[in-house]
Amino acid sequence: MGDRIFYGLCAIAGLLTIFVLVEVVYQLISGASPSISRFGVGFLGHSRWAANFGIFGAAAAIYGTLMSSLMALTLATPLGIAIGLYLSMMAPPAIRAVVGPLVEMLAAIPSVILGFWGVAVLAPFAAKYLEPWLHSVFGFIPLFGEPQTTGLSIFTAGLGLTLMVLPIIAALSRDLFLTVPGELKDGAAALGATRWEIIRGVVLPTTVSGVAAATVLGLGRALGEAIAVTQMIGDGAGIHASLFLPGNSLASRIATEYTVSENKLEIPSLFYLALILLVIGLVTSVLARIISSRFDVQRTLAR
Amino acid sequence: MTDLSATVERDPSLPDPTAPLTASGSLRRRAIVSRLVDLTASGSALFAVAMLGLVVFDVAKRGAKALSLSFLFTNPSGFAGGGIANALIGTVLIVAFAALIAVPIGILTGLYLTEFAGPRSRSARALRMVLDMLQGLPTIVVGVVIYGLIVATTHLETGFAGSVALAIVMLPLIARSSQEMLMLVPHTMREGADALGVNRWRSVVGVILPAALGGIATGVILSTARAAGETAPLLFVNSIYNPNATQLNIFGHGVPSIPIYIYTNYDLPSQQAVNNVWGAAFVLLTFILLANVGARVLLARSRAKMSG
Numbered sequence: 001m002g003d004r005i006f007y008g009l010c011a012i013a014g015l016l017t018i019f020v021l022v023e024v025v026y027q028l029i030s031g032a033s034p035s036i037s038r039f040g041v042g043f044l045g046h047s048r049w050a051a052n053f054g055i056f057g058a059a060a061a062i063y064g065t066l067m068s069s070l071m072a073l074t075l076a077t078p079l080g081i082a083i084g085l086y087l088s089m090m091a092p093p094a095i096r097a098v099v100g101p102l103v104e105m106l107a108a109i110p111s112v113i114l115g116f117w118g119v120a121v122l123a124p125f126a127a128k129y130l131e132p133w134l135h136s137v138f139g140f141i142p143l144f145g146e147p148q149t150t151g152l153s154i155f156t157a158g159l160g161l162t163l164m165v166l167p168i169i170a171a172l173s174r175d176l177f178l179t180v181p182g183e184l185k186d187g188a189a190a191l192g193a194t195r196w197e198i199i200r201g202v203v204l205p206t207t208v209s210g211v212a213a214a215t216v217l218g219l220g221r222a223l224g225e226a227i228a229v230t231q232m233i234g235d236g237a238g239i240h241a242s243l244f245l246p247g248n249s250l251a252s253r254i255a256t257e258y259t260v261s262e263n264k265l266e267i268p269s270l271f272y273l274a275l276i277l278l279v280i281g282l283v284t285s286v287l288a289r290i291i292s293s294r295f296d297v298q299r300t301l302a303r
Numbered sequence: 304m305t306d307l308s309a310t311v312e313r314d315p316s317l318p319d320p321t322a323p324l325t326a327s328g329s330l331r332r333r334a335i336v337s338r339l340v341d342l343t344a345s346g347s348a349l350f351a352v353a354m355l356g357l358v359v360f361d362v363a364k365r366g367a368k369a370l371s372l373s374f375l376f377t378n379p380s381g382f383a384g385g386g387i388a389n390a391l392i393g394t395v396l397i398v399a400f401a402a403l404i405a406v407p408i409g410i411l412t413g414l415y416l417t418e419f420a421g422p423r424s425r426s427a428r429a430l431r432m433v434l435d436m437l438q439g440l441p442t443i444v445v446g447v448v449i450y451g452l453i454v455a456t457t458h459l460e461t462g463f464a465g466s467v468a469l470a471i472v473m474l475p476l477i478a479r480s481s482q483e484m485l486m487l488v489p490h491t492m493r494e495g496a497d498a499l500g501v502n503r504w505r506s507v508v509g510v511i512l513p514a515a516l517g518g519i520a521t522g523v524i525l526s527t528a529r530a531a532g533e534t535a536p537l538l539f540v541n542s543i544y545n546p547n548a549t550q551l552n553i554f555g556h557g558v559p560s561i562p563i564y565i566y567t568n569y570d571l572p573s574q575q576a577v578n579n580v581w582g583a584a585f586v587l588l589t590f591i592l593l594a595n596v597g598a599r600v601l602l603a604r605s606r607a608k609m610s611g
Binding site (some may be wrong): 002003005006007009010011012013014016017018020021022023024027030031079081083084086087090091099101103105106108109110111112113114116117119120121163167170194195196197199206220222223225226227231251254255258267270271272277278281282284285286288289293298 | 316333334335336339340341343344345346347348350351352353354357358361362365407408409411414415416418419420425426429430432433434435436437438439440441442443444445448451452455471474475478503504507510518528529531532533534535538539542562565566569570582584587588591592595596599
């Protein structure tokens with residue numbers, strides 16, 4: 001009898017969890033439906049967002065989301081892998097026990113605080129040093145256009161996102177590298193391989209899909225981050241090639257418009273943006289799952 | 304007597320066996336490359352730690368100016384002058400209520416995964432996938448959903464709506480960590496309880512849960528700290544309130560919170576306000592970092608207990 005009740009409780013909790021996800025999907029679709037039926041798929045390709053004229057399009061926000069997230073991944077992936085290698089293969093145990101948790105703690109900083117710090121410290125630094133330097137060296141590439149004085153830009157948002165994604169990739173890749181069987185590494189070392197050759201020849205090839213999954217998880221985090229990006233990206237309109245101009249991301253567009261609704265299609269359009277974010281979020285987590293399950297298969301075969 | 308060594312033709316592509324055993328040419332190059340990689344990797348780790356230090360240092364340095372007992376115990380006045388007492392109380396209320404919702408559901412979900420569903424069963428796989436998806440959900444999306452579910456129907460922003468949104472953020476974290484901790488409980492303990500003829504639910508409540516308690520508590524602390532710092536879920540559902548009043552009725556009114564206090568005041572033109580926002584950020588960050596350190600210590604101790 002007690003067993004039945006207990007099983008029932010646990011099963012209800014599990015069902016409730018599934019129900020939460022179903023409810024999330026249902027709410028977003030029903031909330032967005034006025035905007036979906038009005039704008040259709042063209043919403044994705046239209047770059048103008050003017051709430052007072054009833055014009056809504058997601059293209060500029062999608063562009064800002066992609067640019068800032070890709071920039072964050074470009075910087076954070078090699079750094080994160082390097083940190084993972086350091087923590088799993090190079091650091092003495094005493095240092096590992098301190099540095100590992102510290103790196104993970106970077107992820108614990110609330111995004112509103114990191115964003116505020118970004119506005120107060122990172123943006124002026126970027127506007128004064130980083131952006132002018134990049135402009136003077138790589139100015140011929142349209143991405144590195146004329147810097148603005150405020151420093152609030154897609155570039156600064158990308159830097160902030162780098163700090164948020166870095167601990168995720170670092171911690172996951174460290175855990176992955178620790179799973180590489182010691183015999184493989186010892187075997188390579190016995191053949192006279194240097195540490196770098198062990199990394200390149202044994203550690204990275206056996207964990208490549210896991211590292212890819214970690215990167216995709218980091219990407220999911222970057223794509224969906226709202227608050228810190230809203231604070232740093234500068235709330236600009238339109239699509240510009242230069243990273244140094246203010247922009248918007250899907251999440252920051254939603255977060256900036258939370259107080260006002262000037263048009264009856266505005267809230268449905270915000271739901272539409274959230275629906276796009278949901279689809280992106282689900283795709284990334286499923287993708288990471290598929291990649292890492294392939295990784296599991298590889299590991300079981302290797303044993 | 305002929306000279307034997309002269310008759311053996313040496314293959315010129317093989318290394319000379321009489322060469323001295325010191326690094327030269329490509330071997331030296333390989334060692335240098337490896338050394339450079341070592342330096343890059345430790346430099347990267349140093350960079351990450353330095354960035355954490357920099358953020359914490361900046362927040363502490365600027366926040367310390369605002370910090371005093373009266374800052375913690377008085378309500379704001381004017382535009383983010385005065386203290387942050389109401390936001391502190393509000394954050395505690397909202398997060399406590401969110402934990403009240405998420406902790407039982409999360410732990411029971413973890414129990415379902417470990418105690419009732421086989422690890423390869425279809426229901427367990429589906430549930431794990433749902434937990435992954437919930438965890439990957441952008442938190443702003445959660446806010447929008449609760450806006451549609453609660454605020455749009457009642458036309459009222461409440462602290463309760465904020466708690467529900469935070470509970471959705473916490474749920475997958477608690478379920479996942481509980482599941483992992485329950486899996487660490489040695490099989491011998493379960494089998495021992497079974498051998499004594501103990502009911503399943505009694506063995507769970509009396510044996511398995513107590514053994515995993517430290518680890519589960521770690522997950523609860525970490526997810527609570529995470530929820531306390533979340534802004535995006537609250538933005539749509541709990542950001543309209545009188546910013547200078549204490550509000551204890553989370554069901555009838557919007558309730559002030561520290562993250563929303565920071566988000567709505569950080570770009571005010573008054574220096575006093577910006578100082579106070581740094582102060583609030585310092586208080587929140589201190590709580591979150593201490594909770595993280597505490598959770599780690601707890602986890603290490605309960606791991607040691609379980610394996611020892």
